[in-house]
Amino acid sequence: MEVVIVPDAKAGGELIAEAMAQLIRRKPDALLGVATGSTPLPVYEALAARVRSGAVDMTRARVAQLDEYVGLPADHPESYRSVLRREVLEPLGIGMARFTGPDGTAEDVQGACAAYDKALADAGGVDLQLLGIGTDGHIGFNEPCSSLASRTRIKTLTQQTRIDNARFFGGDIDQVPHHVITQGIGTILEARHLVLMATGEGKADAVAATVEGPIAAVCPASALQLHPHATIVVDEAAASKLK
Numbered sequence: 066m067e068v069v070i071v072p073d074a075k076a077g078g079e080l081i082a083e084a085m086a087q088l089i090r091r092k093p094d095a096l097l098g099v100a101t102g103s104t105p106l107p108v109y110e111a112l113a114a115r116v117r118s119g120a121v122d123m124t125r126a127r128v129a130q131l132d133e134y135v136g137l138p139a140d141h142p143e144s145y146r147s148v149l150r151r152e153v154l155e156p157l158g159i160g161m162a163r164f165t166g167p168d169g170t171a172e173d174v175q176g177a178c179a180a181y182d183k184a185l186a187d188a189g190g191v192d193l194q195l196l197g198i199g200t201d202g203h204i205g206f207n208e209p210c211s212s213l214a215s216r217t218r219i220k221t222l223t224q225q226t227r228i229d230n231a232r233f234f235g236g237d238i239d240q241v242p243h244h245v246i247t248q249g250i251g252t253i254l255e256a257r258h259l260v261l262m263a264t265g266e267g268k269a270d271a272v273a274a275t276v277e278g279p280i281a282a283v284c285p286a287s288a289l290q291l292h293p294h295a296t297i298v299v300d301e302a303a304a305s306k307l308k
């Protein structure tokens with residue numbers, strides 16, 4: 066596991082965006098796994114700036130979703146599909162035909178989860194998976210005590226995560242779905258390169274547990290220690306509890 070400490074979120078965004086741009090120059094149709102949330106926004110902004118300046122052409126890149134709410138229509142503004150279309154696909158000039166994600170509106174949700182794992186494998190696997198991390202060490206929506214071998218599946222959101230995410234639903238927790246589909250930890254570990262970004266002091270304990278703690282389900286992100294090519298990009302605040 067490689068840990069890179071950067072001065073701030075903008076520098077982290079530039080670093081990761083350049084790694085993604087280099088991957089796309091080498092392999093134009095690479096499959097990028099993307100996360101939602103606040104942390105990766107500087108990455109997407111830095112990548113979009115490279116697209117606008119002509120430094121990289123992303124039109125052949127493919128994008129895969131990490132997680133999705135269950136029961137929100139795909140065109141709901143807060144479905145992760147909609148969020149990723151706004152924040153990633155449109156700014157990078159990638160068409161929806163090159164996007165894949167789990168179907169959160171399927172009648173057979175378990176079938177949709179298995180179908181998504183198969184779709185990722187059939188697509189040749191994720192080349193680079195970008196991850197954020199929760200203050201409790203979650204990756205995707207794999208909350209503490211998720212199996213480190215888990216596959217894509219339905220999960221119930223903790224009350225804390227629903228409270229955290231209410232900000233995206235006008236502050237109304239009743240609007241936040243109770244269930245999500247998330248890539249499992251075992252699924253995430255199959256990506257060829259994992260890049261976890263964490264910024265701010267609030268992530269410092271989770272980063273320390275991820276990098277220096279035991280590999281344990283109480284900190285799902287600690288599973289990255291098992292991966293042969295995992296990069297953790299942290300700002301100084303998020304790195305502040307590393308020894």
Ligand code: F6R
Pocket residue numbers: 099100101102103104105131132196197198199203204205206
């Ligand atoms: C979202 C996701 C989550 C977030 C995590 C951190 O797709 O996978 O694991 O990365 O909750 O969220 P932020 O970045 O908003 O602090």
